[in-house]
Amino acid sequence: MLDSALECCQKCRGVIATIPSRIECDNGLCSRVLHSQCTGLTKEQLKLLETIHNLSWKCDGCLGSNQNQSLLQLSKWLEQSLRQHEKRLEVLEQRSKLDDPGQQAPMLCPYLPNTISRKAISITVAFVLLTTLLGIILATTTNLFGKTLNKNQDNIGGGLILRFVHRQAWLAQPPQKTLADLTLPVSLVIVLPTNSDNCSTQAQCVLRVRLRQTFDIESLQEDDIAFNFVIGGDGNVYVGRGWNQVGAHMSGYNVRSLSFAYIGSFQNQKPSAKQLSVTHLLLERGVSLGKISPNYRLTGASKLEPSITEYKADQLYQSFSNWTHWS
Secondary structure (H helix, E strand, O other): OOOHHHHHHHOOOOOOOOOOOOEOOOOOOOOOOEEHHOOOOOHHHHHHHHHHOOOOOOOOOOOOOOOOHHHHHHHHHHHHHHHHHHHHHHHHHHHOOOOOOOOOHHHHHHOOHHHHHHHHHHHHHHHHHHHHHHHHHHHHHHHHHHHHHHHHHHHHHHHOOOOOOOOOOOOOOOOOOOOOOOOOOOEEEEEEEEEOOOOOOHHHHHHHHHHHHHHHHHHHOOOOOOOOEEEEOOOEEEEEEOOEOOOOOOOOHHEEEEEEOOOOOOOOOOOOOOHHHHHHHHHHHHHHHHOOEEEEEEEEEEHHHHOOOOHOOHHHHOOOOOOEEEO
């Protein structure tokens, strides 16, 4: 009871009368209490323990049973504890500098903690850089897209480049049966009119081509639209049967020719400059693809069958009179 009440030294078994002379082992499982003089520490070491509260001590029982070894380990333990204390002081000093208004980093918002302000600045800078980069990419893409769009507009407005409007784009019906393959390259290209209203926009021309396909299938009992290609007044080329399938444009010539049909009726009206311009490009493409023979002959349907009135289109044929391959 006395030991417990008065707290005895675990080494000399003497009563620890005063608090300054009391030293407790830092090992929580041990909690050994000794007199200062019983610890084996020097006066300088004991003074450090008294003046620096963050330093700790371990008894020789926790460090080792050999007395000489324990004294050496006690010194090492104290030095280690002292270095940890110095590190804590350095951390506290750095924190005090950050808390000092004169040393504080610029804050985005004075009401936010300093660490949040730094993160906010970093996020803002990254966001600005990303926005700038996206702006540059968008401007470049828009410029390229604008140039492409202008080209397409020029093409629709003037037939300056070869632009095909494929069957799915003008909502073509599928052929009634499989069409025969054409023997390529062909040496004859036949031009002829559709004998319908002309057109100047893609919407108008799509309607004319769809009506023509319906007429050929329903009224003429053909398997598909009769022509290989239909050339609109908008300067676009509407794909009919295409390069590879036999057309139904003129009996006796279908298996050895390609047909270019021009939307309109050309007894009294000439084809548009767009139609003539894109015809040059279409013929050149056919030759380059090996679909049309380089020494092909370009001719009008009424030149081959003068008696058939639906082929008559004098203004159309006269437009080709000075072309190299016209016959």
